[in-house]
Amino acid sequence: MVRISKWNGTGNEFVIVGDAADIEDRVAFTKAICDRASGLAHPKTDVQGADGVLFLSVNQGTPPRVEMQHVQPDGSMPDMCGNGVRCAAKWASTELDTRTIVVDTGAGPHPAEVNGHSVEVRMQELSFAPSDIPLRTANPLIAEAINGVSVTAVTTGVPHAVAFVEDVHAVDLSAIAPPIRYADVFPEGANVTIAHEGPDNNRYCQRTFERGVEGETAACGTGAIAIAAAAIKTGRTQAGTELTIAPPGGELTVQTGGERTTLTGPVKHEFDTTLDSDSSEFAVSP
Structure with a gap:
């Protein structure tokens, strides 16, 4: 049995x-558990599946560290996931009773600070360099x-193609995103993130089609960072400005600016359960 x-x-x-x-085969486990039609079922809602599985390993040093391997629903393993890092930090802070955690990813270490249900993560350096x-x-x-x-291409630990549009809600993201996600200019593909500036200053609405999920997600932390980076690069906002990024799932x-770029937002624990790692059935009883 596996505790998750x-x-x-x-x-x-x-x-x-x-x-x-x-779990011997992490890819097969992830594909089964994340399937939106037949994967892990929430005990109190009709929601099934997930946007990925985070395999975590804790090292109780000073500060404590947690190594994160993120496997996506298609079996791919991206170097970085902003909201995944925040969830990993909150999980580790609960396990170790600490507020300060360093989450180690394929894109490098990400120091995190946990304040109740809010988690702030310090991101790695962004880049617009083609290589x-x-x-x-x-x-x-x-x-x-x-x-x-x-579009503007930037890596925030994973590649993003950012497009500023008049109204993200009026865009058929499932139609416009795949040709960009698979465009020849991106040899490893790209997440496709669209944004528009909200009525309030320093606020952007966000939608992201995620590589590896192969569909839209309720939020994307690296996409939020990509919006901020692209907004600065294209002259829409100034470096050092605190931005509110609003994906469908809430606000980030x-x-x-300066020596650090941070991503802050809420993290919620939904439920715990145990599963048979060899089973293809992932329903959870209330």
């Missing part, structure tokens, strides 16, 4: 598997057309 827990960061849903779990994203071009991709959509705060 379900968490969400601003609506971004993750299953967390801790140190004690012995970092990566891009099949020698020049940065800044407000250039891909399949008729003006992004602080840029």
Whole structure:
């Protein structure tokens, strides 16, 4: 039996598997448990599946660290996931009774501070360099057309193609995103994030089509950072400005400028359960 827990960061849903779990095939486990039609069922709602599984390993040093491997529903393993890191930090803070955690990812270490239900993560350095994203071009991709959509490419630990539109709610994201996500200029693909500036200053509405999920998610932390970076790069806002980014799942705060970029937002624990790791049935009893 495997002890797991379900968490969400601003609506971004993750299953967390801790140190004690012995799962030989993490990809097969993730594909089964994240399936939106037949995967893990919430005990009190009709929600099934998740946006990914976080396999965590704790090291009780000073400060405590947790190593995170993120496996997505299609079996891919991205280097970074902003809301996943925040959920990992909150889980580890509960396990270890501490507010300060460093989450180690494929994109490097991410120091985190837990304040109740809110978690702040310090992000790694952003880059528009083609070799970092990566891009099949020698020049940065800044407000250039891909399949008729003006996008800016940036890596926030994972590649994002950011497009500023008039109204994110009026866009058929499932139609416009795949041609950009699979465009030749992105040899490893890209998340597609659209945004528009809200009526209040320093606020952007967000929608993201996630690579690996192959669909829209309720929130995307790296996408929120990508919006802030692209907004600064294209002259829509100034570096050092605190931005509110509003995906469908809630609100995130992004602080840029100086020596640090931070992502802050709510994390919610949904439930704990135990599963047979060899079973294809993942219903949870109330």
